[in-house]
Amino acid sequence: MQSKLEVTNLISPIISIYKALSDEWNNLLDEGLYTYTHSQLSKYYYVNTFLHRWEKIKFTNVYYPIKSKYKELETDFTDLDDLFKEYQYFSLVGKAGSGKSTLVKHIFIQCLKQKLKLPILIELRNLNKADTKSLKEYISKKILTNNVKPNQNILERALSEGKFLFILDGYDELFSDSKHEIRTEIEEFIDLYFNNCFIITSRPGAGIENFPRFYEFRILDIDAKEIPSFIKKMKIDEERERRINDAISNNLDKGIMSYLRNPLLLSMFILSFENHPEIPSKKSAFYRNVFDTLYSKHDGITKSSFPREKTSSLDREEFEELLQYFSYITFFNGEYTFIESRIIEVFQIIKKKVSHLNFDSKKLFFDLRVPISILIKDGYEFKFPHRSMQEYFAAKFISSLKPNQKETAYSRYKNLLIQSEDIGFGFWDISYEIDKYSFTKYFLLPKAKEIITYFSKVNSLKSFQDFAKTLSLSFSFAQNKKGEILNISFDSGIGRQFIYVEEFKIFSLLGIEKIIHDTIELIYKQFPTKLTPEYYEYIIDVFELNKIKDYSEISRYSATLTEMMNEKLFDLLVKKEALKKIEVMCVNLRKSIVKINKSIENQNQNISDLLEF
Template structure:
């Protein structure tokens, strides 16, 4: 085994000295890397056993055999199983064939503000941050980064990695802590619980909570509270949450928000990514990168900064050596490539058999309906029963016959549009589901088209802030594919409704209108903290804004301005003691106010809190709105309002002229016959 470790060190040195563009290692070295990884679990568990013997020595009823059972067998089984699972991935470029992660993994970077954070070493990352939220758009590489950090934790023998895919908590039958402990305690042995608790107290774990944005809205607040509680209880460990932007997780007090860094031409990342993905096709890689680097750089960077979109571009490159200016054309090319061109690229003259008997048009007709239904039912990963039920419903509605089982197999094997992860089906990427959903909506008759856009507005109102980013790609596709109906049935009505709200004559100034529209008061959030021993648990409260529920229906229009307002108000809450001095006494007289650089925290011993006191929220019904308004900089509030109103006027004028022009052009053309 020692020779594997020696070779691994040599391999790492080679990686460091070979230029990224030419870092195309021989297959023998890549395969050896995979074999070396197999030995790391054994070495890691041995280190853990040696460490455990020291910090478990004071527990008299736990002997060496129990330690060996839990760490040397149970935990080893978990790490081995998940090492195998996370070290192989499926990519659109490689069809549905699993490939070794480090054959295609290009190191991701994170941003802490403007500071670049490297992720090649988990130890280095977690020495800087105990708790991080990794925020990135769809396809930015969040889940792939987590898989790398999981494997890297085994390699560096520092932390026991536990990856929790949060979507599995949507059923709501088990708490987060119970789910975590069930995951860690594989064989459910009672002695394991004592060892597990001590490992947790010693900070031996790094927990990856992957895909917060995939949680259903009804359960998000519950999971946020459970994450807060678990982190505070076992604060010595390391914690990572991944999410799309604006999912309402970014304000967790113990977590630092890090964002996925975009790929850029300037930093050589697009070139490095291209050559990594096409490491076995160097000539193709050179041509693909040349097509990118010699184009309009600004346009290319805005379109190909995302690893997924860049991968999709490479997939379609041989047939279309140019970058389209619209997203839906881009996805159309990808779908065409997956249906027919991808196999012929590597297997001359070969087209994979579609066993269900449908042609591409037939597949797409079913997929459009399925994507529409599943998208609006928040089903982004679904089991076989769900898929069969929906496909059968669509078959009956469309009166078309084919074998559902073979249809699903074709989507996984012949076309690679779907993936299968232990019985959980999903599109190769969620954006493809959004593409087919957009096609379905764009083809609806006018009345039904209006109903769908009304449903989207209602969903904004229900789901709140996070939904604006979640639905952004779908709305972009709809705007490109069917701008007339998008403008007439969705965007212009939103603009006009918000304009009415912003011009109500209830207040004297625009700043007052804005503040009253955005918030209705303040709330205190209760957070449990434990430092070291859990006997020292304290309860702290953070002063937060109580936003009006009504703002969310039109948030797609005003989000940039209310986000600016949000940042300003929180800055004032955190730094202006006059605000907290005015607001907090309305909650309770028993709170000790402590100002710090991050928040207004009211820290008290948990046993001093009277549970009968209502600490939840206070509204403008209890506070004088005029006095609250004067606590803030009224010029800043009025400026934000003025900018929003200028934007609304320009957008209403532009959108109205576009609709009128389309209608006039159609009428003029019909008049010609």
């Protein structure tokens, strides 16, 4: 009752403002918009967190500010009014566990508190299986109780007034076969209702980076100095907090510390600290420790934690084995959230195929949901505490297979990537950690050879544009006070962002990414340094540079290389042997692949020799 009252009190001021606008707004609120807003805020206001799975806790009490950066601007989204005025459309791009979902909750709540806009959250994955991909129809069904024509007309007029914030969550979770259609639908919706504010969230590498009109805000890791403040926010007992801080401060020089700057992994460490007070040397060890804690205690953050009875009679090893099967089946089918019937269906498949695992599916579901709490309810669906745990169990399953079975599994995963752009680099990192040679042999090397073959066919403007698009290359430059172009560089793709591009990630894991990096640098050095329409017509038109009279300050601009490349610029690059540089790059990459193959063969031979002793 108290929580409902708090939610009502929080939204009452902004609802009153909107009701006073017109009778139509009154009607729209009565016909479902108020109910939607109240329901969504209730979902966010008191939450179960990774560390507080057994109690609802006020979101604002445990929220630690998550920062994002666009160029030189760094923000924690406290003052949304100024931000929306400057950046009406922006994307939030962050890796697994960076806090995208948490930040969305914060923005939703702050938007209502500051009486700025009515926030509407759209989980884009729901459009994958929707009868229609129409964003407008989906929104209408979501917020209107009585979805009849008169109400739709009122909604249409309200949308045109620009009083909404649309949060389009999870662009990376769109299926590849529907992504183009949904992306087009999003762009057309924004074209129609351009006065509203829009946020799109995504993991890196899903194609959101160069979305038209959107400023890309990158979610930052927690600063090492902020870790103690983050831990304090988690509301654990003081003695435990002190020991965790001591353990971290005594290991500041370890490379593993970079893991603890990720909110998810830091939360995992806090959870598992009682059972595993050491800081593990590998990321996969985090997940092993977390599962061990979840299995042995219902709650690893308080002194009063105690084991809960499990009804399925499976032991720890059997639970872990079953989770590996379950994760492999679901992850390799692109399933990250599950309804109860699907979970039971997968359990039945496992039970039929793995004869030594004897369990009742309903009891097993209860155990994973309640005493172990590794399947978390989210609305009408269930999911892992974080998708990276699903990736961990799937990778663990493959690492235990025979070589020929591993080849089959990794080949299947390679085919999955063709169907889906939701890459899941967490799976790559863990597979490389725990199954390095097989993952390299059966996945990384075949993919690398395919990419090299693709790169070697760059011989025209279109193929060069595709090459640039594949590597997410952008063209960045500055103008000095005289209006002259300077500091041409590629700030999108290479380096900070490039590790999230599938093609570069592969060569990065193989340790030969520098070959590509150096080649791209050489190509960019061939670009003209004078901003003439002959070569830079696209940039001049887009940024209206020909209208600028006063160059009192140095300005910086950026555009995708695919967009700005034209015939004349391409011909110039050809004359300066840019294509030959790509050819040389492919030759050097092939030579490196041969060396890596030889290294794997030698390793296998060494292991065979050891078996003879």
